[in-house]
Amino acid sequence: DVQMTQSPSSLAASVGDTVTVTCRASRSIGTYLSWYQQKPGKAPKLLIYDGSSLQSGVPSRFSGTESGTDFTLTISGLQPEDFATYFCLQSYNTPFTFGHGTFLEIK
Amino acid sequence: EVQLVESGGGLVQPGGSLTVSCEASGFNFNEYYMHWVRQTPGKGLEWVSRIAWNGGGIDYAASVKGRFTISRDNAKSSLHLQMTSLNRDDTGLYYCARGGPVAGPLDNWGQGTLVIVSS
Numbered sequence: 001d002v003q004m005t006q007s008p009s010s011l012a013a014s015v016g017d018t019v020t021v022t023c024r025a026s027r028s029i030g031t032y033l034s035w036y037q038q039k040p041g042k043a044p045k046l047l048i049y050d051g052s053s054l055q056s057g058v059p060s061r062f063s064g065t066e067s068g069t070d071f072t073l074t075i076s077g078l079q080p081e082d083f084a085t086y087f088c089l090q091s092y093n094t095p096f097t098f099g100h101g102t103f104l105e106i107k
Numbered sequence: 108e109v110q111l112v113e114s115g116g117g118l119v120q121p122g123g124s125l126t127v128s129c130e131a132s133g134f135n136f137n138e139y140y141m142h143w144v145r146q147t148p149g150k151g152l153e154w155v156s157r158i159a160w161n162g163g164g165i166d167y168a169a170s171v172k173g174r175f176t177i178s179r180d181n182a183k184s185s186l187h188l189q190m191t192s193l194n195r196d197d198t199g200l201y202y203c204a205r206g207g208p209v210a211g212p213l214d215n216w217g218q219g220t221l222v223i224v225s226s
Contacts, residue, residue: 001169032210034212034213036213042218043202043216043217043218043219044152044202044213044216045216046212046213046214046215049211049212049214050212055214087151087152089152089154089212089213091206091210091211091212091213092210093210094154094157094166095154095166095167095168095169096142096154096157097154098151098152098153098154100151101151101152
């Protein structure tokens with residue numbers, strides 16, 4: 001199975017800050033990596049797919065990059081509604097595997 | 108608007124069985140892979156199973172293989188997950204999610220149905 005190592009597990013930041021979250025795959029997954037935002041009591045919401053493509057309707061302050069087996073989610077200019085938990089997902093092969101999540105909280 | 112509505116969760120004893128379902132609307136259900144994902148306090152988000160648009164392409168997580176069965180009814184735009192030999196580790200919130208092509212992301216999720224395995 002492909003292991004997804006996500007870091008950091010938690011992060012404190014202020015409105016207006018730029019933050020990055022990273023997922024590293026245990027082996028090559030091409031660009032079959034997506035990022036999700038989850039708020040308490042809600043289902044995950046797709047933000048980025050194919051490593052760097054912005055899902056329709058998602059603000060452009062969210063961006064994704066890939067370099068080999070390393071994938072990064074960047075949120076530029078944090079807004080109050082961005083404080084949530086973020087997950088990555090590899091869908092290169094089954095079993096699909098998630099990162100353990102990054103809890104982004106207000107500093 | 109894409110909508111996925113899960114149902115069928117509840118309390119079940121260890122060793123018991125339960126079927127959860129997902130009703131889809133707002134898109135051509137028979138053109139998409141569909142998935143089940145669960146969320147548990149211990150393991151976070153865990154992919155459970157997927158099924159292709161034609162009912163083929165079925166895969167399972169190792170933790171549920173042989174105990175869970177995924178199926179779909181394209182005429183009714185519904186997805187099902189039959190769960191048997193349930194144990195406490197199966198406790199969690201079960202989401203259905205729409206997939207894209209074979210290796211695509213999960214672009215729409217339901218709100219989940221809660222399964223609790225306890226005596």
